[in-house]
Amino acid sequence: MHMAWVIVAALCAGVAVWLWLAPVPLASRLESVGQGRDRHAGDNWRPDAALVLELLLVALEQGAAIPRALQCVGEVLGGGVGTGLAYAARQLVCASSWSDAWCLPCDHLAELINGAPYSAADIDHAQRILRLVGATLRESWERGIRAAAPLRAAMEQLESTERTRIEQRAQKLSVKLLLPTGLCFLPAFLCIAVIPTIASFAMGM
Template sequence: MGDVLMPLAIVGLILLAGSRNDRIVPFRRMNASASLHIPLILELLAVALRQGSSITRALDTVAQVVDVGLGTAVGKVTASLHQGVAWSESWALVCDDASYVGQACIVLRDTLEASWRLGTSPLPRIEAVISQLNGEQRTRVESQAARLSIRLLLPTALCFLPAFVLLGVIPCISAFAQGLFA
């Protein structure tokens, strides 16, 4: 899945960023029902950071292409960071709820915090979080597939078992009985 997300992220940011100056190519926002997944958002962020953007500039760029709720929340964070508000205080307002926006903001905050405070490259941490989230998603999908196969087995057995008994077992027993009593 990561192999598919990376080219998509690169193309998206190339279209978005255009050049390294502050000019941003206008891009239509996605609606809330078509919200991007958190690993894809992190991939977009990683592409922007690889191109030399600062953390706040990369967050601004990604905020313009994600759904309106998350984009607005990240935009508020970057605006407060530009005003000199501390990292944890900037994220405190948008990470409160348990919705998709709150969860995405918590992941972004936790992923980028060490880089913001210590000045280290955020790319290794972003890649580790993407790998972890993709692994969790894969595990979740596999467990749901296992549950689905069990749920499908019962109706299938209830349909095929009577047919097997009527078409297979009963004729064999009657043929055996005829041979035995004849």
């Protein structure tokens, strides 16, 4: 009887370890990375370019091929970007060339999402991201090299560009704040320092 309980306990422990080590589905991993998406934004939600590249990097590092990664990320994102990624993935699976697969999503996305309630700004934003993804992964697809390095390089470039943009805005803000600050301090300086000094000098004469 004691031996039976030992066997049962060993089996339970083995099942627990297997469940803990079992691979998480790729879609679930992508959902966890992209969990910042506002689910209430619907199809008009605009994903950040850095987020799209990060999701693709996660998918590819999990061993997915480029078409599979594009398909999974497209399903997770939805919207114009997701539609474009999924379309490119299907075309690549059907043996289309890289240029042909990305032509419609990058340049004629409005035709691809015909009937969807997207504004011109939404389509333009989605096409910029799709062009970035297509340019970043092109060499990996055509030459068979690892895609992680170009994706990381593109993410670093985006981060550098964003940092520069923030610094430029901060500089412009400081210039805008300088004028009202000067207009406030100058009259105060005249009233507190200059005028009393002139008045005292005139009374002394």
